[in-house]
Amino acid sequence: MPRVTPWLEQTWRWFGPNDPVPLQFIRQAGATGVVTALHHISNGKVWPVEDIRRRKEAIEGAGLRWSVVESVPVHEDIKRAKSDAERYLANYTQSLRHLAACGIKIVCYNFMPLDWTRTNLAWVLPDGAETLRFDAVDAAVFDLHILKRAGAEASHSPEVRAMAARRQEQLSTEQRDGLTRTILLGLPGTVDDLTLDEFRAALGQYQSIDSARLRENHAAFLRHVVPVAEECGLSLCLHPDDPPFSIFGLPRIAGTSDDLDAILAAVDSSANGITFCTGSLGAHPANDLPAIFRRIGHRVHFLHLRNVRREADGSFYEAEHLGGSTDMAAVMLAVIEELDRRAVMGNSTSLPMRPDHGHRMLGDLNQSFYPGYSAIGRLKGLAELRGLELGIRHLLKSK
Secondary structure: OOOOOOOOEEEEEOOOOOOOOOHHHHHHOOOOEEEEOOOOOOOOOOOOHHHHHHHHHHHHHOOOEEEEEEOOOOOHHHHOOOOOHHHHHHHHHHHHHHHHHOOOOEEEEOOOOOOOOOOEEEEEOOOOOEEEEEOHHHHHHHHHHHOOOOOHHHHOOHHHHHHHHHHHHHOOHHHHHHHHHHHOOOOOOOOOOOOHHHHHHHHHOOOOOOHHHHHHHHHHHHHHHHHHHHHHOOEEEEOOOOOOOOOOOOOOOOOOHHHHHHHHHHOOOOOEEEEEEHHHHHOOOOOOHHHHHHHHHHHEEEEEEOOEEEOOOOOEEEOOOOOOOOOHHHHHHHHHHHHHHHHHOOOOOOOEEEEOOOOEOHHHHHOOOOOOOOHHHHHHHHHHHHHHHHHHHHHHHHO
16 A cells, blocks of 8 residues: 555644633634643642543543643753752653553643743734734843843843843833733743742742753753653653743753754653744744754654744744744645655654644734734634645645
């Protein structure tokens, strides 16, 4: 029989029963898989089998599949290798065993201190849609003039420091407060909203941890959890840092091609894989995404397909899925080639993909959503990515 190259599995992130986008809408969008987590369980605690089964039954009852867990959060004490890290590691591996027992086999996670950051959650595009933005000057305003972090000057170029000094003089109290709230925003299943003093204290916990130390702590985490994943038939996949460079003095270990190589080499197992996020990696100008994927695609277990538009000072914003700084067609071609390679090797398993971070647009402008997770913007992105895959496959078939 001729080999059949699997198509990408189209999935959709869902934040559970409180998500303004219900499961029925996800089916209408054309997705067949759901990417979710038990966001009501605090970081570091074991995910009970009963809760996992209840969530899985709800998804399957809507005619969908729980394809990927995103995420089982890694407790900050594991990242910092604190004295109670062993307890949290034991809880983490127990959650992995429970997920595997329920038939869920792909687990996305990240090792970012304090998770991802933006400076504007509703930046208005020329067409009136709203998007997420990381503005390097606004980040410097917060770092230098609001947070007043010791040593912050060394983290910003003289040009950015000068622009930040001018901008902070022009900000109203309301604008300063809005910037602060945005940066301190907590996300479901990661951290709670922080006060400024709590954020300073959290940063202080990383004061003695540089990127080399954090990389060692991540390798220790992998040595502990990967054998459990292998035993259970799980695929772990690390999400890259977002932004893929240091902010507020925090260390970063997963932002560049070399970083990903080091992570995969730390524990050489197929269970130690990568979530290939074209947005996070695309925010770093040195990253050649198609080339990176062609080199590590065999260890990629999950795809986040989104696009960002980079700016010269390090700022970026979430662009249209096919219209940012990353050549999404070239990435999709590399993905299809990897799926074909897997088919040749006898692996016909599909690779889950989700459209990440959509614009807030049309009727969604009148509704509230988790930042980046409106319905219509992601629907548009999924349709574009679906068409891109179809078009490339048609061209390859006609050759």
